[in-house]
Amino acid sequence: MTERFDVAVVGAGPAGIAAALRAAELGASVVLIERADHVGGTCVNTGCVPTRALAKAARLMREIRAAGAYGIRVSDPELDWSATATLVRERVGLVRESKADLDRLEKAGVDVRLSTTAEFTDADTPRLRDDSAPPPPPRSPPRR
Numbered sequence: 001m002t003e004r005f006d007v008a009v010v011g012a013g014p015a016g017i018a019a020a021l022r023a024a025e026l027g028a029s030v031v032l033i034e035r036a037d038h039v040g041g042t043c044v045n046t047g048c049v050p051t052r053a054l055a056k057a058a059r060l061m062r063e064i065r066a067a068g069a070y071g072i073r074v075s076d077p078e079l080d081w082s083a084t085a086t087l088v089r090e091r092v093g094l095v096r097e098s099k100a101d102l103d104r105l106e107k108a109g110v111d112v113r114l115s116t117t118a119e120f121t122d123a124d125t126p127r128l129r130d131d132s133a134p135p136p137p138p139r140s141p142p143r144r
């Protein structure tokens with residue numbers, strides 16, 4: 001099925017979100033295509049936000065290990081990775097919630113397609129692939 005929009009934006013990171021909102025503000029019909037199942041892009045989901053939390057955990061570990069040199073006696077710190085990973089996921093969730101990007105896009109009338117990969121068939125035509133469906137099971141090797 002072919003659908004027509006004035007503007008198709010690929011990627012719902014900060015750049016794509018800003019472009020889509022601005023185009024909608026100027027009166028264009030806009031589709032925003034994102035292969036992940038959430039908006040926000042690298043920064044919120046896998047870049048700035050999670051790395052800040054991980055970097056803080058690493059800094060704390062280093063400081064605690066160095067405490068003895070300053071006359072502070074502490075026992076050897078241990079990393080509880082599952083607690084750290086939970087904290088990272090919570091931080092990402094909080095930032096996603098506070099930015100409310102999906103809400104803003106929908107209120108602006110942008111048609112957001114999540115779990116969808118854009119592949120260009122020519123310079124002007126993206127073809128959309130639905131990534132929400134599970135991939136077909138691998139075919140078993142032919143019997144000899």
Ligand SMILES: Cc1cc2nc3c(=O)[nH]c(=O)nc-3n(C[C@H](O)[C@H](O)[C@H](O)COP(=O)(O)OP(=O)(O)OC[C@H]3O[C@@H](n4cnc5c(N)ncnc54)[C@H](O)[C@@H]3O)c2cc1C
Binds near residue numbers: 012036041119
């Ligand atoms: C580990 C790490 C830490 C970082 N820390 C900082 C920091 O502290 N401060 C800072 O300012 N910047 C930081 N950055 C950089 C920041 O994340 C990027 O500058 C920012 O995300 C770029 O925004 P963008 O919208 O251009 O791209 P992105 O945020 O990468 O968004 C691109 C989106 O496009 C989607 N996409 C790509 N191809 C397709 C396709 N064919 N079809 C559908 N969707 C597609 C992707 O899934 C993604 O969601 C960090 C980056 C990383 C990796």
